[in-house]
Amino acid sequence: MVFKAALFLAPLSGYTSWPMRMLCREQGAELCYTEMISAAGLLRKAGSARAILKRPEGDRPLIAQIFTSSASEAAQAARVLEDEGFDGIDINMGCPVKKVVGKGAGVALMTDPAKALSLVEAVVRSVDLPVSVKLRAGWDASSMNACECASLFEAVGIDTVVLHPRTRTDMYRGTPRWGELERLARTVKIPVVASGDIRGVEDVERARSLGARAFMVGRGAIGNPWIFRQLLGGGPPSLEEREDVMIRHLDALCSLHGSRLGVLHMRKFLSPYVKGVQGAARFRAQACTIDNPKALEAAVRDFFASQTGKAP
Ligand SMILES: Cc1cc2nc3c(=O)[nH]c(=O)nc-3n(C[C@H](O)[C@H](O)[C@H](O)COP(=O)(O)O)c2cc1C
Structure with a gap:
């Protein structure tokens, strides 16, 4: 190769x-x-x-x-x-x-x-x-x-x-x-x-x-x-990119493992995905208690909406 x-x-x-x-x-x-x-x-x-x-x-x-x-x-x-x-x-x-x-x-x-x-x-x-x-x-x-x-x-x-x-x-x-x-x-x-x-x-x-x-x-x-x-010389992710990738990662994990296990697998990634973003610790503490994909997606959208001031 x-x-x-x-x-x-x-x-x-x-x-x-x-x-x-x-x-x-x-x-x-x-x-x-x-x-x-x-x-x-x-x-x-x-x-x-x-x-x-x-x-x-x-x-x-x-x-x-x-x-x-x-x-x-x-x-x-x-x-x-x-x-x-x-x-x-x-x-x-x-x-x-x-x-x-x-x-x-x-x-x-x-x-x-x-x-x-x-x-x-x-x-x-x-x-x-x-x-x-x-x-x-x-x-x-x-x-x-x-x-x-x-x-x-x-x-x-x-x-x-x-x-x-x-x-x-x-x-x-x-x-x-x-x-x-x-x-x-x-x-x-x-x-x-x-x-x-x-x-x-x-x-x-x-x-x-x-x-x-x-x-x-x-x-x-x-x-x-x-x-x-x-x-490769590129820049860091924007908040929109983080949001988009988190949702796609969650979707893919749910299609691989099923909803319940998919959400559990996603928990391991939550903290690193939001690292350095304001309010990350609070988001993670709340998101880690969620056990269904729709609610987790909504929490991710709300979190990023609160950063940008846009409606989710
Ligand atoms: C959680 C975790 C799982 C790992 N699983 C494997 C594995 O399945 N096979 C393997 O060869 N190395 C595994 N490793 C070692 C990594 O491939 C890598 O060699 C090591 O973490 C050092 O690189 P890094 O500092 O970039 O993480 C694992 C490491 C971690 C932290």
Whole structure:
């Protein structure tokens, strides 16, 4: 794939379902990832894993991300995803949460590079799609082995490596270990994608200067799809744009999950969407108690009308 600015939307479990992806694409995200999909869940056709596959036609290019600790499960899941029409497979080796690492998946795979390698090789062999791996810097500060892992995976044919340069112990705290990104970019020939604290043009430029060829935005895009436009030199959203996008996001979440769950999912986005707008805290406190889409839409319209002085 060839990209212009190479600004990607990161996989964010619980957030980056198709509604958020489509809104970010409108603002300049060139490549998106699904939320992480349990390979085991996908193979036993669990509703939660299948739900992540849902997407409209325009939601491309789209990489499906899987997590598992089993090579055979990974290979079978990758084949299912290839048949489903995804544009690439990413293997999650960065997730730090107990539920995932407790089963030997996510960043736990980095503690056993030989096992991780056989899993990656099984996926590469099982599909014709491009395969990438999303790594952390390592398990902890004394075992940072992203370069070692990426070199092994490059040798068996992955196309890209994504690095969130924090360790499992770091979780999401502190400054990313940018030195690890630089070391990785010097170590492998395949493109390195930087993930971690990319919020402004200066962050993209730093990652570029360290050798990254593409840039992933995660938390910075929650309730703020305009971050992509701003990274491309555009301006911040107007109040009208915020209102319009919030209503469209709510509609899309309700069409994906049904009204009740759609509203619950939307609650996670309310605060970031109105951040910095006068009266945001009061709006959020009130809006979080609403459980039907019509009433939530009315609350959003009232809130923005009170900003502009116009009738809703
Ligand atoms: C709520 C949340 C969910 C995440 N889910 C995933 C996931 O499903 N797969 C993955 O590889 N990384 C996941 N991540 C990590 C992000 O993709 C990203 O690497 C990390 O948040 C650092 O980038 P950021 O500072 O731009 O958010 C998640 C992070 C957060 C905060």
